Amino acid sequence: MHFKSITTVKQIHKKDLRNSIPEFILKFFRWVGFVQVSDQPSVVAYVLDFVVFFTSLDTIVNVILLYDPSSSKIDKIFISSFLLTMIVWCSMRYKRKRITEFFQKLETIGSIFQAKKFNILMFLNGCVPVIYSACLTSGMTQSEAAKYFFYDYQIKNTSIQTVITAIKCFLGYMVYPTAINSIAIFYIFLCFCSSDHLSNLTRIIETSPLEDFTPSKQIDILKRRTKVYDVLLNVEKIFSFPIFLIIIANVLMLSCVSGWFIIDDWNKTNFSWKIECILYGTNAGLCVASILWAAGAVSIEMKNFKEVFHYKIQLKLLRKHSEEQLHLKMYLMDEPDVVLTGWNVLYLGRGTILGLIGTLFTYTVLVMHTDI
Numbered sequence: 134m135h136f137k138s139i140t141t142v143k144q145i146h147k148k149d150l151r152n153s154i155p156e157f158i159l160k161f162f163r164w165v166g167f168v169q170v171s172d173q174p175s176v177v178a179y180v181l182d183f184v185v186f187f188t189s190l191d192t193i194v195n196v197i198l199l200y201d202p203s204s205s206k207i208d209k210i211f212i213s214s215f216l217l218t219m220i221v222w223c224s225m226r227y228k229r230k231r232i233t234e235f236f237q238k239l240e241t242i243g244s245i246f247q248a249k250k251f252n253i254l255m256f257l258n259g260c261v262p263v264i265y266s267a268c269l270t271s272g273m274t275q276s277e278a279a280k281y282f283f284y285d286y287q288i289k290n291t292s293i294q295t296v297i298t299a300i301k302c303f304l305g306y307m308v309y310p311t312a313i314n315s316i317a318i319f320y321i322f323l324c325f326c327s328s329d330h331l332s333n334l335t336r337i338i339e340t341s342p343l344e345d346f347t348p349s350k351q352i353d354i355l356k357r358r359t360k361v362y363d364v365l366l367n368v369e370k371i372f373s374f375p376i377f378l379i380i381i382a383n384v385l386m387l388s389c390v391s392g393w394f395i396i397d398d399w400n401k402t403n404f405s406w407k408i409e410c411i412l413y414g415t416n417a418g419l420c421v422a423s424i425l426w427a428a429g430a431v432s433i434e435m436k437n438f439k440e441v442f443h444y445k446i447q448l449k450l451l452r453k454h455s456e457e458q459l460h461l462k463m464y465l466m467d468e469p470d471v472v473l474t475g476w477n478v479l480y481l482g483r484g485t486i487l488g489l490i491g492t493l494f495t496y497t498v499l500v501m502h503t504d505i
Contacts (some may be wrong), residue, residue, distance in 0.1 A: 144337065154239065155248040155322065157255035161315045162232070167225050169233045178226075185222050185312070188304045189215045198284055206500055207392040210385050213476030220308045221375045225316065228371055235367050247329075251322050258314050265412050266302035272404035281405075308315040310386075310416050313379045317420055320372050323364065324427035324473070330361045331434035338441045343452065346445055358438065377404060377475030380424060382416035384493055390414035391497045422486055428473040435470050441499040 164166040166178025192215055196208050225232070231372075278298045279287035288294040341350065355492055390410050399407070473481045 137402055145419045154236065155251040155255065157237075157259075158319050160321065161255065162236070162319070165312075167229050167232055168236055171231045179410050182222070182226070184304060185308050186219060186314070188301075188308045189219050191301070192305055192308075195281060195284065199280070203396060204392075207389050207396070207461070208391065208414070210389040212326055214382045214386045214389070214496075215309050217378045217385070218313055221378045221382070224375050224378070235371055238367075239364070241253065247322070247326065250415075251318060254318055255315065257309055258293075258318065261412065262303050262306040265306045266299045266410045267409065269302045269405050270299040272408065277381075277403070277405065293344050302454055306412075310383070310413070310420065313375075313382065314416070314420060316372075316375055317379055320368070320376055321423055321427040323368050324431050327361050327365055327368075328430040328434040330429075331358065331431070331438050334358055334361075335438045335441050338445050340437055341445070343448055345451060351442075351446070354442070356442065362471050363474065365453070369471065369473055374476045376424060377479055380475055380479065383421045384489060386413055386417040387421070387493055388497045388500075390417070391494060392501055395498070395501050421489065423479055425486050425489075426483055428481035429474055429485075432470070432482055 159168075164169060164177065165181050166175045193212050196212055200208070273281075274293060275287060275291055278294060279285055282298050282301050288297075334357060338346070338354065361363070390413055393406070393410060397406070474483055479485065
């Protein structure tokens with residue numbers, strides 16, 4: 134995994150990126166306009182901007198019009214997830230030139246097997262809105278559809294109402310959480326590829342005989358590790374803010390689903406409510422856990438690399454003192470680690486998962502039993 138020389142945005146072609154990034158991820162970023170392939174404005178990108186904002190606002194207006202004092206707190210949390218999604222979308226659109234340059238610099242960051250796994254993940258991510266729309270539309274009466282999707286206005290032609298309901302369900306789930314899931318999947322892909330490269334370098338150090346672990350080989354390993362660090366630094370600069378908002382949006386959705394279970398009885402609720410709880414809750418939990426797990430893997434592999442490199446040089450120094458190796462050891466130990474964060478507010482690590490779970494349920498119960 135390393136960077137290529139920088140050229141202009143105009144010079145980016147499909148073949149430059151196809152070997153670097155899973156095909157479905159690349160197609161998504163190109164299609165929605167997060168990767169700028171030319172200086173000409175993309176009509177599709179503008180249309181998608183309108184769809185994202187119109188769908189989000191439509192969902193928010195529907196929730197407001199269905200105001201219920203018993204669930205008003207949950208409704209506010211639900212609305213917040215869509216508002217954060219719009220901010221994530223704007224942030225990615227604002228950073229499209231930087232993202233394009235970052236894409237262009239990447240070269241062979243993952244194996245073919247990894248690319249296939251993430252292509253499958255992107256495909257499944259795109260299938261869920263269809264499943265959600267089909268389940269919700271089929272399990273909803275005409276009066277319920279009119280209430281939740283047509284501002285309590287019932288269309289006389291049931292076929293037209295069913296089709297429009299299905300489209301609105303599909304678009305709603307595409308905006309949140311499918312769109313931000315795609316961004317999270319790319320972030321997770323970069324984290325896993327980086328941790329794999331660091332793990333491979335650590336394995337090379339471990340398996341190298343002491344006599345072969347010469348200063349030139351040590352420098353070569355450090356150069357390869359530096360290229361991984363360059364990628365991680367760019368990941369932190371570009372995705373730190375969007376990933377932070379994605380985590381917050383999903384934590385809020387988990388809180389929303391938890392609140393639904395507090396005020397409603399599962400056995401007495403309708404089918405559409407159950408589908409929303411299952412899909413929204415499962416997605417939010419998996420998304421947050423996956424991001425933190427993948428980012429945590431990077432920190433673990435960086436620590437392992439330093440420990441193994443330090444131990445190997447220590448053995449070399451005990452056998453034969455070398456000023457050059459001593460300088461390399463000091464350089465490595467004094468160099469700060471690259472820490473992946475959410476906007477420098479939230480440390481992204483595996484230990485954060487348990488902290489978020491505890492905070493989530495504590496504050497959900499507290500909010501539900503407090504007058505706000």
